[in-house]
Amino acid sequence: MPTSPPPADLFRRSLRLLLDKDIAGWVRLWDDEGVLEFPFAPAGWPKRLEGKAAVHAYMRDYPDHIDLHDFPDLTIHRTGDPATIVVEMRGVGRLVKSGDLFDMTYIAVVTVTDGRFTHYRDYWNPLALPQDGAADFAGSAR
Template identity: 85%
Template structure:
């Protein structure tokens, strides 16, 4: 990805990296000072991560918790700000620990500068989590 990569292309590339379980590659798309926020995170889960190192620390073990298979419903809306997109998507796969299906809908507001994610607000649905304790990690949540 080059510095002129539009936010929608960068986002799609990031999804491919997540499906490939290439967390280091996905985090490599982040600006060093990028911010990842989870406005709907439940009590005890992080609401804001500041910096690429914090994002890497948070996402490092993602494939050990969620085995993503596809993003079957993806719509990317461009905004009046050419650096920002609003994304509607659904991620499906399975929870590694329990083997149960994983099916999560998301809305994300993503801002890009110089071909890197600078701000990513992830509005995942905590009500979709299993209530039996089998979800150690959900969406981009813990």
């Protein structure tokens, strides 16, 4: 009987897929009923996406807006629940339209069941985006 990868391994794989701009592959890591939440989302931005289809609709154009180059700082913490990890990370790259530097620090609380993301709370700061880049990305996020 095959075993599912530990949550930390699945998360690392998901970052590789984002760097490769393989959004379809990234979405395949999601459970059909998975939930993606953005607790700090500003008005007009989604705060909660329910289901793989909603996650895909939100992420499908991501590489057209943010060209990720690396996740130079990554720390994955185990929790008392073996299915849940807390991730501290930094993503760097460029905003495609403006060419501005993209440098974002994230904290995520991620739960994995049977080798798929089932719940992902993404604590990113939209105020850290350059203002012209934020307007471009906000349009893609709605």
